[in-house]
Amino acid sequence: MKTEFKTYTVEEICDGFEYNELEGKGLYGLAGQLTIQPEYQRNYIYADGKRDVAVIDSVLKGYPLGLIYFNKVEEGRLEVLDGQQRITSLGRFLKNKFAVKINDLEQIFDGLNDGMQQKILQTKLLVYICEGEGEHAEEEIKEWFKTINIVGIPLNHQEELNAVFSGPFVTACKAEFSNSQNANIQRWESYVKGPANRQQFLATALEWVSKGNVDGYMSAHRRDDNINEIKTYFNTVIDWVDSKFDDVYDEMQGLNWGELYERFHNQAYNHSELSAKVYQLMHDDFVTNRRGIFEYVLGGCQDTKLLNIRLFDKPTMRKVYQQQTDKAKAENVSNCPYCAIGHDANRQRIWKLEEMDADHVTAWSKGGSTDISNCQMLCKTHNRAKGNR
Numbered sequence: 001m002k003t004e005f006k007t008y009t010v011e012e013i014c015d016g017f018e019y020n021e022l023e024g025k026g027l028y029g030l031a032g033q034l035t036i037q038p039e040y041q042r043n044y045i046y047a048d049g050k051r052d053v054a055v056i057d058s059v060l061k062g063y064p065l066g067l068i069y070f071n072k073v074e075e076g077r078l079e080v081l082d083g084q085q086r087i088t089s090l091g092r093f094l095k096n097k098f099a100v101k102i103n104d105l106e107q108i109f110d111g112l113n114d115g116m117q118q119k120i121l122q123t124k125l126l127v128y129i130c131e132g133e134g135e136h137a138e139e140e141i142k143e144w145f146k147t148i149n150i151v152g153i154p155l156n157h158q159e160e161l162n163a164v165f166s167g168p169f170v171t172a173c174k175a176e177f178s179n180s181q182n183a184n185i186q187r188w189e190s191y192v193k194g195p196a197n198r199q200q201f202l203a204t205a206l207e208w209v210s211k212g213n214v215d216g217y218m219s220a221h222r223r224d225d226n227i228n229e230i231k232t233y234f235n236t237v238i239d240w241v242d243s244k245f246d247d248v249y250d251e252m253q254g255l256n257w258g259e260l261y262e263r264f265h266n267q268a269y270n271h272s273e274l275s276a277k278v279y280q281l282m283h284d285d286f287v288t289n290r291r292g293i294f295e296y297v298l299g300g301c302q303d304t305k306l307l308n309i310r311l312f313d314k315p316t317m318r319k320v321y322q323q324q325t326d327k328a329k330a331e332n333v334s335n336c337p338y339c340a341i342g343h344d345a346n347r348q349r350i351w352k353l354e355e356m357d358a359d360h361v362t363a364w365s366k367g368g369s370t371d372i373s374n375c376q377m378l379c380k381t382h383n384r385a386k387g388n389r
């Protein structure tokens with residue numbers, strides 16, 4: 001494979017740029033010589049008002065846009081191998097397809113002053129042009145493209161964000177959160193899913209500190225070289241979880257501890273009771289969603305929906321329905337015991353099986369079991385009303 005290193009200006013690359021709205025694809029550049037999105041490339045995904053804007057921001061601030069790779073298909077015909085998202089963002093901006101905020105004003109390209117327009121147009125892009133040789137040229141190029149795309153593993157969302165918002169903040173964050181040599185990783189892994197090298201700890205730390213507004217946070221802190229806030233917040237959350245529960249369970253990994261910290265960190269808990277309750281629920285066969293246990297106990301054991309308590313099975317429900325209905329018919333009252341003691345038109349109504357739901361007579365949270373002796377059938381309205389109490 002032959003390679004050649006070249007620089008082009010944005011103006012040259014975007015010469016003859018067209019955007020196909022229907023397919024969401026950038027089409028041509030370099031006065032028609034360049035195909036921006038060949039079939040094997042994914043479609044343009046930067047049109048979200050964030051990543052496309054970030055490309056233009058980078059150019060205006062003089063940040064490097066990174067290397068771009070072209071594949072030379074034949075003399076005078078090039079395809080973009082890597083860089084189509086950046087090029088398409090530039091092309092669309094020059095065509096006034098989106099605005100960027102400059103001095104607090106949303107501005108399109110045509111609205112910029114000459115100086116700014118020229119700054120964008122004359123920005124140099126660094127391009128490697130690769131040319132496969134012989135009859136297997138295309139396979140060779142595609143094989144190599146896979147290699148530069150981190151051995152065929154596509155960028156995940158956080159890796160893309162790191163690229164888009166590259167700068168001192170991301171660099172410092174990666175040194176802390178994406179460093180597999182960090183001695184804290186083992187502790188973090190109890191509560192957060194790794195691995196570090198795919199930016200998972202960083203993604204979680206950003207999610208927590210930004211309360212879900214990751215892009216906004218990264219954009220606002222892009223030029224910071226200190227990461228005290230995110231580091232302190234992340235460690236505060238981890239320390240808090242660590243201090244609340246004696247035992248570490250697999251089910252703790254990957255929960256949204258940042259959100260739980262926000263909701264519950266001001267509450268006082270009896271430490272040994274909390275851990276004992278978790279232990280008991282972990283060993284309760286009726287709890288089918290064990291990951292919900294921590295939120296359930298932190299919230300004062302109120303919201304049993306979090307635990308997804310095992311339901312009565314169909315044969316049990318049919319049997320209880322039959323008993324209740326036979327008895328109700330004999331007494332000329334509704335087969336829903338709550339309807340039967342009411343005063344409305346449903347007092348004598350016989351509901352069909354599918355119009356009723358099974359209810360724990362003694363609530364599961366008060367020790368009631370999920371077996372036939374604790375099962376009653378209620379009409380859906382009354383079952384819902386009881387469940388909400």
Ligand SMILES: [Zn+2]
Nearest residue numbers: 336339379382
């Ligand atoms: Zn009823």
